[in-house]
Amino acid sequence: MYLRFLALYLVVLTSSVHAAPYEFGHGFNLHDSLTAGGYISTEFASDQQVDTVTIDDVAVMAYGNIGSNFSYLAELEAIGFYHKNITDGDEGGSQKFHIERLYGDIWLSDTFNFRLGKQIAPIGYWNLEPINVLRDTTSNPLYSTILFPKFLTGIDMNGYLPQSGTTRYHLFGQATHDMDEEYINIPNTHFYGLSLEHELSMETSFGGSIGEFIALKSDEKTQFLQGNAKYDNGSLLLSAEAIAAKTNYQNSKSDVTLSGYLQSVYHFSNEHAIVGRYEYYDDQHRDYRDHIGIFGYSYRPIYPISIKGEYQWHSQENENRTLLSFSVLF
Numbered sequence: 001m002y003l004r005f006l007a008l009y010l011v012v013l014t015s016s017v018h019a020a021p022y023e024f025g026h027g028f029n030l031h032d033s034l035t036a037g038g039y040i041s042t043e044f045a046s047d048q049q050v051d052t053v054t055i056d057d058v059a060v061m062a063y064g065n066i067g068s069n070f071s072y073l074a075e076l077e078a079i080g081f082y083h084k085n086i087t088d089g090d091e092g093g094s095q096k097f098h099i100e101r102l103y104g105d106i107w108l109s110d111t112f113n114f115r116l117g118k119q120i121a122p123i124g125y126w127n128l129e130p131i132n133v134l135r136d137t138t139s140n141p142l143y144s145t146i147l148f149p150k151f152l153t154g155i156d157m158n159g160y161l162p163q164s165g166t167t168r169y170h171l172f173g174q175a176t177h178d179m180d181e182e183y184i185n186i187p188n189t190h191f192y193g194l195s196l197e198h199e200l201s202m203e204t205s206f207g208g209s210i211g212e213f214i215a216l217k218s219d220e221k222t223q224f225l226q227g228n229a230k231y232d233n234g235s236l237l238l239s240a241e242a243i244a245a246k247t248n249y250q251n252s253k254s255d256v257t258l259s260g261y262l263q264s265v266y267h268f269s270n271e272h273a274i275v276g277r278y279e280y281y282d283d284q285h286r287d288y289r290d291h292i293g294i295f296g297y298s299y300r301p302i303y304p305i306s307i308k309g310e311y312q313w314h315s316q317e318n319e320n321r322t323l324l325s326f327s328v329l330f
Helices: 002-014
Strands: 028-031 034-047 051-065 070-085 098-107 113-120 151-160 167-174 188-199 204-215 221-232 236-248 254-267 272-283 288-299 305-314 321-329
Touching: none
Parallel strands: none
Antiparallel strands: 028 034, 034 051, 034 321, 051 070, 070 098, 098 113, 113 151, 151 167, 167 188, 188 204, 204 221, 221 236, 236 254, 254 272, 272 288, 288 305, 305 321
């Protein structure tokens, strides 16, 4: 239903298309209220067992403003579009497009706004950058992928706290099924939280989140407390995020998972940067612990194109691997 609605809406808007210059990386301006674009990313991964090549993400996007108080964004993505195991020749993939984001923003004031629909959960820094080409490494920290739902289908009330101007809040919640439960890391019908971010200066900010969710398949409730801090002076970017998540399992036992990362990115020119990251992950329920060190290089010849490489060292030695990626924003 959502896909049919989106397709019909795009047809209506483009019925009065006007010609406009195409700006690489910023999409096609098809109408006063419609810009369309997309992105694609590819990846090569090599570990001790296997080498694989993947067309990882293929996505199309549409966004725009309707009047002065409403904007929208729609994003459809096929993940794992094509992959080939170089070691044994096996290949496959899925060309099915899923709803990654589909929401509308109602802008009322600096202190009070609404976002309705499927959207990124407003937690920390990393989760807010889902597009590979915009990130500094190919891989995602474990912190950001398995400890809280990456998306929510619901409402986010957001803005700056009254009389502050430097502290932004997000009060968000979901009490229904996801728009596309095949495309969310933790399907749920219960996800609520509060997120705050305070700007100390133009270069420094810190914040945190609290929340809880109930996984749909296991009916296990998880409560989490998260914190983040960032320093960015244009050439050096330091960022850190950490989370403690307590899960109540069906056998009435509860366990805690701790995870976090510290990352440094140094831009020695507009095109070139080196990246270092340390990650920690401790799942007490599974008795699994890992320390991960990453060293990487990022080359961005122009803004919409990113070429990255990294090597990962794991305390679980059989998980060491090399990653290379090429991604483009259209």
